[in-house]
Amino acid sequence: MSAGNVTSNVSKNIDLHNNSGKNMTIKDIARLAGVSVSTVSRVLNNHPDVSEKAKESVLAVVEKYNYIPNTSARELGKASSDNIGVVVRGMSNPFYTQIITAIGSKIEKAGFTMVMQQIGTSDNEIMTAAMMERDKRLQGLILLGGKLDYTKEQMHCINVPYVCCTFSNEYGNLDKADYSSVCIDDNQAAYDAVEALYKQGHRKIAVLLSGADDGSVSQVRYAGYERALKDFGLTLDKNLIIEINSYNIADAYEGTKQWLKKDRDFTAIFAISDNMAMGAMKALKEAGKKVPEDVALIAIDGIEASEYMNPVLSTLCQPMEKMGCEAVKLLVDIIGGKSHKHITLPTTLREGETLKS
Amino acid sequence: MSAGNVTSNVSKNIDLHNNSGKNMTIKDIARLAGVSVSTVSRVLNNHPDVSEKAKESVLAVVEKYNYIPNTSARELGKASSDNIGVVVRGMSNPFYTQIITAIGSKIEKAGFTMVMQQIGTSDNEIMTAAMMERDKRLQGLILLGGKLDYTKEQMHCINVPYVCCTFSNEYGNLDKADYSSVCIDDNQAAYDAVEALYKQGHRKIAVLLSGADDGSVSQVRYAGYERALKDFGLTLDKNLIIEINSYNIADAYEGTKQWLKKDRDFTAIFAISDNMAMGAMKALKEAGKKVPEDVALIAIDGIEASEYMNPVLSTLCQPMEKMGCEAVKLLVDIIGGKSHKHITLPTTLREGETLKS
DNA sequence: CTGAAAGCGCTAACAA
């Protein structure tokens, strides 16, 4: 039997069994619409050279059978794409939400398509990025919240330009000319935080951090803390370091709670992140310490939640939206042929209510 | 020239240009390892029938050239998969984080692979799910935080079994036998919340919600609020409804703030979600209302953040981990041939500090 | 144990 003749039969037949089993392919649509697969492909991709008639009949069949093309096959068949990959470290980290929104709309505006992948804190973002690059034929990559110690060897599997957003490569050996970055000066932000406390008269300033030398942003901010102490003529007291080996609010709470039991002599805490400060606040409250009357508190980040704490957290805010926009702009420029760049954005102090009593 | 003979030349050649351009394919690896593509495929997929020798040489080349297979092609080539799709509505909704973790490990344990996709609040989860089904050749789907009004027509494009997690189909027309669900009894939870307030002596109970008839969980919980009022002989007062048309903390704050200006007569607020309660608390604080002395507050959800508020939020906690596990169990059973089921899980009251004064 | 070859579903020349 010739394909053409049985079309209506097939049509009826399939109609009855519509969606009853496996998914339709572009071939099915072509057959049912009485055109070739390339024509179907053309209308699906909005190519200009298609007759109204063909377009209509294809669309009708697509509609009727609820056809949805297979993206894998699509991506495979295409020689290139306009995809920009975004890999985000830390599922549901509130800090990234605003940045992602900014990145998304900016990518759209630039005429690219964003394909984002969120990964767990312990997953490997480089591998994820490398896979995305291949699967999605990326033109470029934005890494959100990665590590500070990438090595050239590690990044070898990435062959498209990438920009690090919210972090840089202080502890790695990457060549500045091989990647871009947008971030705040974390060391300086920590310095500013300590300075704010110092100006309020505090001399015994504890620090709540993840690790003092864990190669993460915690280490950079801790370095800023140290530098500030030195500048202000304060001596570093190991007893005033609260190290919790994570960025969790629960761990910050527990860690601070345990530390408070040691009854150290202090009047203020600098937490390296808003989230951790929130954990600390609860511990302080339970220990009967009033914030800011008994203990002043300041952090870095400026996430939305910390604005809803009672008292409102004093913190150095990162310019999240701006960061996202700059990251995209940078990447698009690089894709367009310009060279890599490194941007440092300023933070702004949110006064809040945990600083001054 | 025969391929075999030039291998070492090619190897050297490519070595020099390693990663200098496009990505390697399985063919390149095969050539460099001196085996066929099928052998490479076998070692990459841990098939048993490969000689140690072949395995080693392939792995060596893979290692050396940092080869990463193309997932799209892989998925395409495979006739089936052991993938279970999870589509999550609402990026970085803290409420889902714990559930996702539970789902992930449970899927792993069941011998399946989780492939997750997060979408924005305004995106279409059905379409996302349908595309995943095709691209990833899913065996089943878990929908996290979807809408309550799916229709049969909409779900037509999904041909694998799916389970709705944290919500059900109260406002749609789905056949109970065609899908599964795991959720709490939202109506009852709202009822319980109001009852808790009532038992504390409150008679003028305001409700903070997204919409009273928006077809979302807000509506269900509002219905529970109404039912409770009726049961307790309280009259519904439209003036005590704070409607904000979103689930945002910022909108809840702003909405409550505006509402408070009207100076309504009330002694308690039932917020339909923890997040919204957090916004309300700030508004109350700024209006000089003490919680719980002046105004009692209770919500539903039990997210981590609300435990760190000051005062700690009183709320009806959803059994997040349990929900995730049950969802997977259900789905795996269905994939295994069993029929669809609908599970309702109980909530537990977190006393907190905003209920009793 | 290994290789050749036929797809998977789609895109993109190339002809017609």
Place this chain on the structure above:
DNA sequence: TTGTTAGCGCTTTCAG
């Protein structure tokens, strides 16, 4: 404007 056809990179029979 259309259809034919050769890939995209991988998996998987089926022989050997």
